[in-house]
Amino acid sequence: MQQPAIQVRNLRKSFRKRTGFRKHSELWAVDNVSFSVAEGETYGLLGPNGSGKSSLIRILSTLLIADSGEVNLLGHSLPEQQEEVRRIIGRVSVDAAFYKKLSARENLLYTALLYGQKAREAEVRVLEILEELGMENAKFSTPLEEMSRGMQQKISIARALMINPPLLLLDEPTTGLDPKSRRDVQSFLERLREREGTTILLTTHDMAEAERLCARIGFLAHGKLVAEGTARALMRRAGADNLDDAFIALTGEDLVADEELATVGD
C-alpha cells in the first residue's frame, strides 16, 4: 500500500495563557488530531478562527513543535527531520509576508537564492507561474507595497511554487481576495494538481472553495477533528443540503457567526 504524503497521528499542541499573577491556563490548539492525505490529493481543513487550522499548518511547516503525536511528510518525520521537510514543502499563509519596499522580482529572487536555486532559472519559472495566475509581467518590478492584496497573494503563491514542492500547505490562501483573484487562484491550483500531482493541504473558511478543490474535507472545532470525508459524505452524514449546514450539524458551531465574533474580538 502506498504511504500517504501526509500522515498525522494523535497530534497535540497546547499554549500556556497567562490568566493572572503566576497563574496560567492551558489552551489546546490542536487536540489529538489524526488524518492522512494521499499523494496528489487535495485535503481541506475547515474551521472557524481559533479552531487550530493555522497551528496545524505551522506544525507541518516546521514553525511549531508539537507537544506529542506523529507527523510524517513524504517519509520524513517531524520534528526530527526539519531540514529535509523544508526542502519538500511550499507554504502560503493568509498574510502575504514580504519585504514590502522590495519589488516582486527582488523578493522572489531572494527566496530562490535562499533555496539554493540559480537566480536566472528561478526568474523564468516565476514569470511562467505569474502569467498562469493572470498577472502582467510589468508588475514584476513594482514594490509589493504598491500592489493590491490579491496581487500580493499571487506573488506569495508564486514564491511557494517556485521551488516546485511536492507538498503545498495553503493557509487560507484566498481570504480577502476579490472574486476574480479568488477564481484565478482556485483555477491555478486545479491545474497544478492535474499537471504536477502536487499534494495540497488547504485550510479555508470558504465552503464553496473547499467543495470545489478538495477531494476530502476535515471539520476542525476547538482543536479537534470532528468529522472528515468527501463533501458529499459529510452532507449525507449530517443530513444536510449543503456543506455549511453539515458543518453546523457536525461541529455544533456556526462558521460565519464564529468568524464575525473572532474578528470583533481581534
Place this chain on the structure above:
Amino acid sequence: METAMRQTWAFLFRGYHITRRYIGWVIVFNFYALVTSATVALIGVAAKDYQMTLTLVVGALLWNYLSWLYQEISMSIAYERWEGTLEYTFMAPVSRSVHLLGVSLFSLLNSIVTSVIVLLGLMAFTDLNLRGANLPGVFVVLVVSTLAFVGLGLFAAVFPVMSAERGAEATHIFQGSLLLVSGVYYPIDVLPGWMQPLSAISPATYTLSACRKLFGVGSPASTPELLAGAPLSAVTHELLILALMGAILLPLGLMTFVRVEAWAKRTGKLKRTG
C-alpha cells in the same frame, strides 16, 4: 558548497536592495553618526589638546564601527519580525550558521562604509595627523575584535526571537551598557568602582585600549606632527583576550540562537510579528 554560497549571497542581495529602497534613512543614520562623532571630537579641539582629540576620535571611530556591526546583526531578526518575513526565513532549508553568516557579512560591509564616512568627516573637522600611527596593527585588532562583536551580535539577536517588541529594546539597552562601561570616550577608572569590573567583560574595552596604544595615544613620544604608535607586540595581551572572546562568543552565540529558536517554536513565540 555552491548552495551554501548562494544562500549566503541571498542575505547580501536582500540587504543591498533594502538599503537601496531605504536610502533616505541610510543617509540620515550616517549623517547622525558623523555629526555625533564630530561633536565629541570637537571637545578635544576646543580644549586645544591633541592627545584628548585623538582619544575622542579613536573612541568615536571604533565605537561607530563596533556598535554598527553589533546593532545590524542583533537587529536583523527584529527587522524580519517587523516585516513578517522571519517565518519564511526559518522555513527555508538554510542552516542557521549560513543564515547568520550572511547577515553578519552584510552587517560588516555596512559598518565599514559607515566607519569610512565617519573617518572622512572627522578628518574634515579636526587637524588630525595620523603619521606614525600603527595603522596595519589597528587593522589586525579590528579583524580580531570583529569576531567577538559578531558573537555578541548573535547573542543579542536572540532577544527579538523571544519577543518582537521587548527584544529590540533589550538589544539597545545592551548596546548602551557597552558604551557606558568600555571606556569609549573616557578612562575606565572614572566609572564608579562597582561598575569598573563590568568593563573587563566588554570586548570593546580591549579593542579601544589596543587601538589607542597603536595610534600612540598617551605616549610621551607622540607629538602633534608625529605619533609614536606602538608595535603590535605591545598589544598582545589585548589581542589574546579578544581572540579568546571571539572563540567563545561566536559558537556560544550561534548555539544560544539555535536553542532559543527551538524554544520559540515550542511556545509559539514566532507567530507574533509585533
